[in-house]
Amino acid sequence: MSAAFPDVHTRRARQAELKRDLEFEDTLAGEHLRFRTTWGLFSPRRIDDGTRMLLERMEVHADDDCLDLGCGYGPIGLTLARKAPQGLTTLVDTNYLAVEYSQRNAEANGIRNVECLTSNGFSRIRDRRFDLVTSNLPAKVGREMLQTYLLDAHEQMNPGGRIYVVTITGLRRFIEKGFKDVFDNYDKVKQGREYTVAAAVREPD
Incomplete structure (x- = not known):
């Protein structure tokens, strides 16, 4: 049989291999965590450099609601939950599979001060208020979606609350304008060749 057309046993073995969960461990901002992931989720085999850069530069208080x-699959949110044991960390994603794996990873790491929800942005968490909001924003984020996220974040952040995002460096001016328009302040926390971490504060009304 041609190598281009493997037999049924080979195909089934390959299929089973691809469906098997991926597992790895890492230390993020001083917190050692175990992760179970799968193909189809963002950066399933390792923590991406943008996420690591973001976590290393955020100010997190022990009682923050994040x-x-x-x-x-939860690397940012679970790290925040460890850093803020007296607060509640909420993890949201539009992808139900991502939320499922976030919940599994929270349980596997014994992290209980979290909730994992399928939500289009803030749609399912309108009743929450946060001290810290963060996101690894995708490069494809559009102007309208960014504005929606920032306006919703501002509305649901406590006075003095912080927002941190990481994006590809090519979007830094776009993010700067968005932060200044909504929060009236902007801090370029760290700019690297590939990624930039930016922050803003919700000033008291």
Whole structure:
């Protein structure tokens, strides 16, 4: 049989291999975590450089109520939950599979001060208020979606609350304008060749 057309046993073995969960461990901002992921989720085999850069530069208080917007399988949100044991960290994503894996990873790491929800941005968490909002924003984020996220975040952040995002460096001016338009302030926390971490504060009304 031609190598281009493997037999049924080979195909089934390959199919089973691809469906098997991926597992790895890593230390993020001083917190050692175990992750179970799968193909189809963002960066399933390792923590991406943007996420690591973001986590290393966020100010997190022990009693912060945190939001991880677009949580994937949970590396940002679960790290925040460890850093803020007296607060509640909410992880949301539009992808139900990502939320499922976030919940599994929270349980596997014994992290209980979290909730994982399928939500289009803030749609399912309108009753929450946050001290810290963060996101690894995709490069394809559009102007309208960014504005929606930032306006919703501002509305649901406590006075003095912080927002941190990481994006590809090519979007830094776009993010700067968005932060200044909505929060009236902007801090370029760290700019690298590939990624930039930016932050803003919700000033008291």
